[in-house]
Amino acid sequence: MTTRAFESRRLRLARTFLGQTLVQLGERVGTTRQFIHQFESKERTPNDGMIAALAAALLVEPEFLLRPIGQDIPQDACNFRKLQSSRVKDIEQVIAHGELLSELLELLETDLEFPEPNFPPIAVASLDDVEHAALRARTHWRLTIDQPILSTIRVAENAGAVVVKFPGVSSAIDALSMAAKRPLIIRSSEKEKPTRLRFDIAHELGHLVMHQKFRPEHDEAERQANRFASAFLLPAKSFAREFPRGRRLDWHAIFAIKRAWNVSAQAILRRAYDLQLIDAAQYKSGNVFISKQGYKRSEPYEAAESEKPEVLRSALIAMQHSAGLLPKDVAHRLNVQPLLLGKLLGLEMPDISAADAPTVINFNARLDWSKSNWH
Amino acid sequence: MSKRPWEFHPDLSRDRLQLIAEVLRDVRTATIPLHDPTGGDTPWILGCRIYGRSADILSRTGPQLWDWFRVIKPPLEFVFTVGDVPMRFCRDDPDCPEAQHLRVTEVEAEQHELAFGDNSVDLIWRIVVEANPAGETETVAVIGATRGGDVKCKYIVPELDGGIAFINGPTRPRTGPGVQLPEPVVKTRSPGKRRDDDKGI
Secondary structure, three states, X not given: OOXXXXXXXXXXXXXXXXXXXXXXXXXXXXXOHHXXXXXXXXXXXXXXXXXXXXXHHOOEOHHHHOOOOOOOOOHHHEEEOOHHHOOHHHHHHHHHHHHHHHHHHHHHHHHEEOOOOOOOOOOOOOHHHHHHHHHHHHHHOOOOOOOOEOOHHHHHHHOOXXXXXXXXXXXXXXXXXXXXXXXXXXXXXXXXXXXXXXHHHHHHHHHHHHOOOOOOOHHHHHHHHHHHHHHHHOOHHHHHHXXXXXXXXXXXXXXXXXXXXXXXXXHHHHHHHHOOOOOXXXXXXXXXXXXXXXXXXXXXXXXXXXXXXXXXXXXHXXXXXXXXXXXXXXXXXXXXXXXXXXXXXXXXOOOOOOOOOOOEOOOOOOOOOEHHHHO | OOOOHHHHOOOOOHHHHHHHHHHHXXXXXXXXXXXXXXXXXXXXXXXXXXXXXXXXXXXXXXXXXXXXXXXXXXXXXXXXXXXXXXXXXXXXXXXXXXXXXXXXXXXXXXXXXXXXXXXXXXXXEEEEEEEOXXXXXXXXXXXXXXXXXXXXXXXXXXXXOOEEEOOOOOOXXXXXXXXXXXXXXXXXXXXXXXXXXXXXX
């Protein structure tokens, strides 16, 4: 007999994270949508057998559904890209991801020290302020103000954020940041162009710097974060010195800038327009050119590889080395199945149902990611 | 009105031809000021210079920028493909091209054979720059001619009014190598600093 109370919000959290509907979960545990809804809304409490079935269907241990849960993360504590075109279901899924990640981080931080959060709070009102905020942030993080940043993810993670790439996030949401005690940046890996990823990370850095205390309405906040990303990746003085002037757009030079600064030609064009290095007609014709060449889908001179998050990988390695805890042990501490931990970290996991399941996860050679470490 | 190139081959689209024509125009415009007759440069030298620079920039830039562009024979007998269609460029009169400019190179014949099966029926495609005596571009035309020199298709590529250029700026930005932060460090908590505030996990 279960002695601890069933925590209805945890049921919803796990279901939402996995992207399952009430109907789908009901089918998996042999009950109806209505029953699941009643469990989630506390109108009905599942018995031990049902809790076990629900846990199995949601890749968690029964204990997960009985453990107290903290406050929900309110939607307005999160910064989304593409919120307006996103479905409520997608937004809830990515917030659930953030909530579960926060729990994982709290667990890991019991044993480990992560980089201290270090996001200078800079209030902005105008786009000029945003330009200054981007330069101040570069200075604060000991980046030069006239050189390309080789890894934006390293900047974020050295500043104390945790970055996760997650294939499960709907492509309708590019990225999400949460200004929590340990800031999180969750990035969809659906749009994996390296320059796009860098811009998205810089955009989220902008939110974490400028919108800690006051966040304007969504569109304005997005405009500011876009401008921040632009100014952060392409500081005005250096960019103005390098951008070619002339009646016609010089694509050879634009792509040379792209190779040097690792910023897309589209973003370079926009930066040139924002800094009034080109006029509206040139900006328009440049965009027509980009569109006609198919560069919106695929631009030339993309880097061969995207930047990769490092902090969580290092944390799991440290847990193994210092506490002897394998990933499966970390999963158990979180009361989830290893498969769910893998989804949480954005890792490809071995398919436990397959007879010929891979025995090694190609994630980090220094850690033994063999199947036995997860199961 | 005669058929236009893309009506013979969809690969020869208006946009693609426009881009190649722009490069040829830009190279010519940028090269003419370098010409120094008083120092012994002859028109032949100017022509070689323009040809060489055009082939060079198309070789270096084209395949990077355009997935439909491929160089199949650099650089002296410069042959490239637009989609599957082999082409060359030259300075000539588009209405009455010289026989040497319509000579089909071996790789061009092979490409015709590969792309269209029967290379005897297809037209020979050339981008022809018509220039004035000073070497300045008058028109750029795409022509499709028979092996006997009969021009079956002629399309004058209009000059763009602003917008695109490939060669008139710096090609190497004056930027540093970039700044890289160290890998973020995750450390084990020392025993005294271990968090023991169990928050239910």
